[in-house]
Amino acid sequence: MNPQEPLLSVTDLQKHFPVTKGLFKRQVGAVKAVDGISFEVFKGETLGLVGESGCGKSTTGRLVTRLLEPTGGKIVFEGQDITHMSQSRLRPLRRDMQMIFQDPYSSLNPRHTVGAIVGAPFRIQGIKTEQGIKKEVQDILAMVGLNPEHYNRYPHEFSGGQRQRIGIARTLALKPKLIIADEPVSALDVSIQAQVVNLLEDLQNELDLTYVVIAHDLSVVRHISDRVAVMYLGKIVEIGDRKSLYSSPMHPYTNALLSAVPIPDPAARTERERIRLVGDVPSPLNPPPACRFHTRCWKAQEICKTVEPPLEELASGHRVACHFPENTPAVPAPAGDAVTA
Amino acid sequence: MSFLEVKDLRIHFPTDDGLVKSVDGLSFSLERGKTLGIVGESGSGKSVTSLGILGLHKGGNARIGGEIWLDGEELVGASAEHVRGLRGKKMAMIFQDPLSAMHPYYTVGDQIIEAYRIHHDVTKKVARKHAIDMLARVGIPQPDRRVDDYPHQFSGGMRQRAMIAMALSCDPELLIADEPTTALDVTVQAQILDLMRDLQREFNSALIIITHDLGVVAELSDDILVMYAGKCVEYGTAQDIFYRPEHPYTWGLLGSMPRLDREPTERLLPIKGSPPSLINVPPGCAFHPRCPYLDRTDGKGDTVVPELVPTERGHLVRCHMPAEERRSLWENEIKPALETQ
Ligand SMILES: Nc1ncnc2c1ncn2[C@@H]1O[C@H](COP(=O)(O)OP(=O)(O)OP(=O)(O)O)[C@@H](O)[C@H]1O
Numbered sequence: 001m002n003p004q005e006p007l008l009s010v011t012d013l014q015k016h017f018p019v020t021k022g023l024f025k026r027q028v029g030a031v032k033a034v035d036g037i038s039f040e041v042f043k044g045e046t047l048g049l050v051g052e053s054g055c056g057k058s059t060t061g062r063l064v065t066r067l068l069e070p071t072g073g074k075i076v077f078e079g080q081d082i083t084h085m086s087q088s089r090l091r092p093l094r095r096d097m098q099m100i101f102q103d104p105y106s107s108l109n110p111r112h113t114v115g116a117i118v119g120a121p122f123r124i125q126g127i128k129t130e131q132g133i134k135k136e137v138q139d140i141l142a143m144v145g146l147n148p149e150h151y152n153r154y155p156h157e158f159s160g161g162q163r164q165r166i167g168i169a170r171t172l173a174l175k176p177k178l179i180i181a182d183e184p185v186s187a188l189d190v191s192i193q194a195q196v197v198n199l200l201e202d203l204q205n206e207l208d209l210t211y212v213v214i215a216h217d218l219s220v221v222r223h224i225s226d227r228v229a230v231m232y233l234g235k236i237v238e239i240g241d242r243k244s245l246y247s248s249p250m251h252p253y254t255n256a257l258l259s260a261v262p263i264p265d266p267a268a269r270t271e272r273e274r275i276r277l278v279g280d281v282p283s284p285l286n287p288p289p290a291c292r293f294h295t296r297c298w299k300a301q302e303i304c305k306t307v308e309p310p311l312e313e314l315a316s317g318h319r320v321a322c323h324f325p326e327n328t329p330a331v332p333a334p335a336g337d338a339v340t341a
Numbered sequence: 342m343s344f345l346e347v348k349d350l351r352i353h354f355p356t357d358d359g360l361v362k363s364v365d366g367l368s369f370s371l372e373r374g375k376t377l378g379i380v381g382e383s384g385s386g387k388s389v390t391s392l393g394i395l396g397l398h399k400g401g402n403a404r405i406g407g408e409i410w411l412d413g414e415e416l417v418g419a420s421a422e423h424v425r426g427l428r429g430k431k432m433a434m435i436f437q438d439p440l441s442a443m444h445p446y447y448t449v450g451d452q453i454i455e456a457y458r459i460h461h462d463v464t465k466k467v468a469r470k471h472a473i474d475m476l477a478r479v480g481i482p483q484p485d486r487r488v489d490d491y492p493h494q495f496s497g498g499m500r501q502r503a504m505i506a507m508a509l510s511c512d513p514e515l516l517i518a519d520e521p522t523t524a525l526d527v528t529v530q531a532q533i534l535d536l537m538r539d540l541q542r543e544f545n546s547a548l549i550i551i552t553h554d555l556g557v558v559a560e561l562s563d564d565i566l567v568m569y570a571g572k573c574v575e576y577g578t579a580q581d582i583f584y585r586p587e588h589p590y591t592w593g594l595l596g597s598m599p600r601l602d603r604e605p606t607e608r609l610l611p612i613k614g615s616p617p618s619l620i621n622v623p624p625g626c627a628f629h630p631r632c633p634y635l636d637r638t639d640g641k642g643d644t645v646v647p648e649l650v651p652t653e654r655g656h657l658v659r660c661h662m663p664a665e666e667r668r669s670l671w672e673n674e675i676k677p678a679l680e681t682q
Pocket residue numbers: 017031032033034051052053054055056057058059060216284
């Protein structure tokens with residue numbers, strides 16, 4: 001699909017958090033937060049990562065940026081294996097890989113000025129700039145749509161959307177190549193969400209950025225992504241380019257997710273075909289065996305409970321882990337990119 | 342007179358920084374069996390409105406004015422005692438965060454039993470049977486066992502269901518749901534919205550659904566009221582608001598939102614700036630600092646507060662722009678831009 005070398009390539013990545021009990025912290029189990037996922041991110045593209053709460057999206061982001069130590073698997077960034085690279089050797093790479101967080105309130109130090117926050121990466125990395133840090137920071141503030149004269153103001157003097165812009169400015173300071181944005185707009189009001197989405201798109205074009213955007217909002221993810229990966233209980237169940245994934249979703253879970261999104265059109269109430277899942281997502285402490293979705297899947301057969309379905313490419317660039325996928329190319333999907341039926 | 346009639350409701354809070362006009366002249370009406378959706382960004386006064394109807398500001402520092410008529414009875418002037426007697430039985434509320442509305446030290450069952458016995462003179466045994474029936478009705482599996490669980494033993498979706506069971510245990514005629522699904526995953530949100538729709542049909546109650554999500558209002562509402570800075574800016578049927586909206590703020594909300602039911606667009610069309618503080622509401626039209634059409638109002642936009650005026654089509658719009666101009670803008674510019682962007 002994309003002929004170039006991937007910027008980031010993840011193979012069989014795992015993170016199991018030990019669950020301990022008692023005085024001696026005896027390990028009694030493990031939360032399989034991320035349990036063997038593989039994907040690639042190509043230069044200049046946006047990969048969207050969707051799934052319900054607790055499925056391992058943030059953990060994936062933190063593993064890839066090495067804020068968490070992987071339990072297994074491999075992470076290759078720009079051709080270098082960084083899976084277990086020491087923090088000192090990682091330091092120069094930290095400039096290239098940055099993270100934007102969900103909560104624009106708690107992720108900014110309230111006692112530091114905007115200038116100090118956005119300029120911190122320069123100081124930490126010991127970078128001298130030609131015109132001095134202040135000028136550099138003011139340029140970045142202007143780039144994200146903030147007033148450069150607000151250099152000496154504190155976070156509480158800004159609205160939620162402006163604080164998210166400060167967070168974005170901070171990640172841009174070191175001209176990163178890859179930005180992992182974990183729910184960058186979900187704490188914002190609708191009208192502000194759209195501003196920040198547009199800003200992320202503009203910056204990507206101007207600065208040639210590559211994004212991994214983690215979000216639970218399927219409409220936002222479709223809007224900004226080139227490719228999308230759907231996670232369920234620590235696994236990627238489907239990954240493909242956005243058109244193919246949204247117009248002919250193959251995994252039953254993806255179909256259920258899309259059909260659950262409320263559509264802002266009163267006519268959709270009666271016209272839409274609905275798939276309703278029963279129950280909640282099972283605990284990742286004790287995920288169902290084989291296909292993890294079998295406890296909620298309306299298509300489940302005996303084999304789903306015994307044999308784990310591999311993630312297989314069923315259409316060009318579109319991989320699915322299911323024994324009985326929907327919309328496979330042999331059975332053409334209805335035309336169009338819409339999910340209304 | 343309608344089952345619920347709110348007339349010129351004002352709820353103001355004196356604070357150290359000045360008077361906060363959280364709700365400032367709000368009027369609407371609702372019949373049994375019908376659903377009103379109230380949409381707006383955070384801080385627009387949605388929650389203050391719902392607490393006001395339930396009489397929960399009584400005895401606090403709020404200054405309350407206007408009238409609330411529920412089934413022929415006026416509530417603003419009624420005693421706190423009297424309104425408390427109506428809560429639970431005549432009207433009930435579902436909150437965004439079920440944990441804050443449920444007591445952590447009592448079992449889910451005990452809380453439903455308690456709520457039921459306030460209004461019904463029955464034995465504990467009968468009330469317990471009723472609680473189990475209600476839990477079954479909202480889709481809690483094994484309700485006879487789960488009735489003895491504590492709230493923290495329930496998942497987020499189950500807690501929300503339990504709160505709905507509690508709110509519905511006395512068969513209230515008016516149900517107010519304030520962001521009932523905002524904290525939930527989309528598949529669980531879909532279950533809860535279905536449940537509310539079914540229960541409303543079954544009990545023929547009047548439902549007010551408060552949310553910032555236009556998709557959620559479109560799923561449930563007969564009528565929709567759009568709030569901005571404590572005031573209603575547009576009020577009409579769901580069809581009016583989605584197919585022929587006339588207020589620039591409503592247009593902005595629609596443009597801010599990526600939609601799964603349409604071809605993906607290139608750009609979102611956000612509203613500039615951010616929602617105002619209710620202490621310093623901008624003069625004239627509160628939306629004017631963010632409105633692209635300020636120059637079309639003969640200098641009145643930032644000086645004169647526009648009235649909420651019925652259009653020929655019968656829905657209400659608060660904007661100085663001449664009606665023909667708004668309509669032509671919508672038909673010729675906004676609507677085509679939203680469809681293709
Ligand atoms: N430090 C930790 N110790 C133990 N378990 C953890 C830890 N961090 C995360 N988990 C668990 O790992 C699973 C995945 O968590 P993660 O934060 O990646 O989910 P997510 O997909 O980002 O969810 P959300 O949409 O709610 O942000 C969850 O079950 C979570 O409780």
